[in-house]
Amino acid sequence: MSSSRLRGRKVLFIGGTGRISSACSRRAVELGADLHLLNRGVSSARPAPEGATVIAADIHDTDGVRAALKGQEFDVVVDFLGFTPEHVARDVELFGGRTGQYVFISSASVYRKPSTCLPVVESVPLENPYSAYARDKIACEELLARAHHAERFPVTVVRPSHTYDRTAVPFDGGWTVVERMRRGKEVLVHGDGTSLWTLTHHTDFAVGFTGLLGHPEALGETFHLTGDEVLSWDQIYRTVAGAAGVEEPRLVHVPSDAIAAYDARWGEELLGDKAHTMVFDNSKVRRVVPEFTPSVPFSHGAREIVEWFDADPARRTVHERLDALMDRLTDTHRPRPS
Numbered sequence: 048m049s050s051s052r053l054r055g056r057k058v059l060f061i062g063g064t065g066r067i068s069s070a071c072s073r074r075a076v077e078l079g080a081d082l083h084l085l086n087r088g089v090s091s092a093r094p095a096p097e098g099a100t101v102i103a104a105d106i107h108d109t110d111g112v113r114a115a116l117k118g119q120e121f122d123v124v125v126d127f128l129g130f131t132p133e134h135v136a137r138d139v140e141l142f143g144g145r146t147g148q149y150v151f152i153s154s155a156s157v158y159r160k161p162s163t164c165l166p167v168v169e170s171v172p173l174e175n176p177y178s179a180y181a182r183d184k185i186a187c188e189e190l191l192a193r194a195h196h197a198e199r200f201p202v203t204v205v206r207p208s209h210t211y212d213r214t215a216v217p218f219d220g221g222w223t224v225v226e227r228m229r230r231g232k233e234v235l236v237h238g239d240g241t242s243l244w245t246l247t248h249h250t251d252f253a254v255g256f257t258g259l260l261g262h263p264e265a266l267g268e269t270f271h272l273t274g275d276e277v278l279s280w281d282q283i284y285r286t287v288a289g290a291a292g293v294e295e296p297r298l299v300h301v302p303s304d305a306i307a308a309y310d311a312r313w314g315e316e317l318l319g320d321k322a323h324t325m326v327f328d329n330s331k332v333r334r335v336v337p338e339f340t341p342s343v344p345f346s347h348g349a350r351e352i353v354e355w356f357d358a359d360p361a362r363r364t365v366h367e368r369l370d371a372l373m374d375r376l377t378d379t380h381r382p383r384p385s
Contacts, residue, residue: 051078051079052260052261052262053075053078053079053080053257053260053261054078054079054080055079055080055081056080056081056122056123056260056261057080057081057083057119057120057121057122057123058075058080058081058082058083058121058122058123058124058125058260058261059083059084059085059116059121059123059124059125059146060072060075060082060083060084060085060125060127061085061086061106061124061125061126061127061128061129061138062084062085062086062126062127062128063082063084063085063086063095063099063127064084064086064093064094064095065093065127066093066210066211066212066214066215066249067127067152067207067210067212067249067252068125068127069093069212069249070212070249070250070252070253071125071249071252071253071256071257072084072095072096072099073096073253074250074253074254074256074257075257075260076096076097076098076099078257080260081100082096082098082099082100083099083100083101083102083121084099084100084101084102085102085104085106085112085115085116086101086102086103086104086106087103087104087105088103092214093212093214102115102116103115104116106126106128106134106137107134109137109140109141112141113141119145120145120146121142121145121146121147122146122147122148122261123146123147123148123149123150123260123261124138124142124145124146124148124149124150125149125150125152125260126138126149126150126151126152127152129151129152129187130180130183130184130187131183131186131187132183132186132187132190134187135151135187135190135191136190139190139191139194139198139200143194143198143200146201147201147261148201148202148203148260148261148265148266149191149200149201149202149203150202150203150204150205150259150260151187151188151191151202151203151204151205152205152207153184153187153188153204153205153206153269154180154181154184154206154207154208155167155206155207155208155271155273155325155327156175156178156180156181156184156319156320157173157175157181157184157185157188157206158171158172158173158174158175158325159171159172159173159174159175160175160177160318160319160320160322160323161323161324162323162324162325165324165326166326166327166328167271167325167326167327167328168328168331169206169269169270169271169331173185173188175319175320176319177315177318177319178315178316178318178319178320179315180319181319181320188204188269191204195267201266201267202266202267203259203265203266203267203268203269203270204268204269204270205256205259205269205270205271205272206269206270206271206272207247207252207271207272207273208245208247208271208273208325208327209244209245209246209247209273210246210247210248210249210252210273211246211247211248211249211348211352212248212249212351213348213351213352213354213355214352214355215352216287216352216356217246217283217287218283218284218287219237219313219316219317219321219369220366220369220370220373221366222356222362222363222364222365223364223365223366223369223370223373224284224287224373225287225291225353225356225363226363226365226370227370227373228287228288228291228293228296229291229292229293231297232297232374233297233298233299233373233377233378233381234284234296234297234298234299234373234377235299235301235306235373235376235377236280236281236284236298236299236300236301237280237300237301237302237303237306237317237321237322238280238300238301238302238303238322239300240279240280240281240284240298240300241279241280241281242279242280242322242323242324243277243278243279243324243325243326244277244278244279244280244283244321244324244325245273245274245275245276245277245325245326245327246274246276246278246283246345246348247272247273247274247341248274248341248343248345248347248348250343251274251339251341251342251343252272252273252274254336254338254339254340254341255270255272255329255332255336255339256272258332258335258336258338258339259332259335259336262335262336264335265335268331268335270331270332270335271327271329271331271332272329272332272339273327273329274341274343275329275341276341276344276345277326278345280321281298283345284296284298285298286345286346286349287349287352287353289346289349290346290349290350290352290353291353299376299377299380299381299382300380301376301377301379301380302380303317303318303322304318305376305379305380306376309372309375309376310369310372313369
């Protein structure tokens with residue numbers, strides 16, 4: 048059945064104007080959903096699509112949400128802002144018996160690293176001792192599994208990997224890295240630059256995601272949802288450099304452990320996720336959503352990113368602390384002449 052199953056369905060997105068959710072909101076409206084967005088304020092970078100109903104409320108104010116929704120029921124509820132077990136426990140209380148499907152946005156960071164199975168399938172064990180974010184997502188999934196089995200709470204879990212839009216440079220340090228490239232400075236790449244990574248354009252993600260909404264075969268199931276293009280980190284850096292007009296960036300490879308020793312938060316993100324090769328088998332989601340065929344290559348996405356930042360000088364900010372740290376680390380780990 049085609050994704051027209053959303054036509055006329057009453058859908059609630061908690062959030063709906065973020066990096067991932069904005070593309071999902073636009074596509075849901077295009078497919079005919081009666082879309083409601085519950086959030087504290089519409090993003091200026093990603094406005095709500097025309098045709099969506101915006102409900103001004105803070106999801107963390109449970110009484111305020113109850114008043115804002117006034118006992119409404121929804122065919123589908125999606126929480127793009129659920130990060131802890133407390134968040135999803137609140138959702139189970141708010142929407143139990145009031146929705147035909149509740150979709151939780153988890154993360155592919157929950158999978159064991161390094162993976163013992165490549166490409167990764169949904170049954171890979173969930174374990175991440177490095178990342179508190181991933182451990183919280185695992186706990187959320189476990190709570191929802193219990194609610195599904197004990198109370199028949201109609202949950203679907205979706206695990207995105209690295210999903211980006213034009214506002215998101217795919218490196219730690221963001222635009223700081225691009226500025227370093229343009230200034231001819233050395234650019235830090237974690238590891239040896241050869242580990243493989245999967246980047247997903249948010250419009251591609253939205254096609255697969257909206258196909259799961261209202262789909263009976265998605266109930267009680269978990270799907271990761273990623274692009275098919277696989278690039279090494281060296282390739283990713285060089286692609287962005289080319290989009291920024293830099294013919295050959297000066298890449299310096301720095302062990303992730305060394306980065307973690309200087310910056311624990313940065314190290315957590317690397318050791319718990321980006322330092323490892325992550326390639327995904329999307330056959331499960333394709334069986335349910337056959338129209339999911341990612342079509343935006345990162346070469347195109349990188350040009351979108353650079354064009355968006357170049358359109359407004361205020362966007363091209365340099366993080367001074369990280370810039371100085373990158374100087375220190377690249378100087379320490381720069382290959383020395385023999």
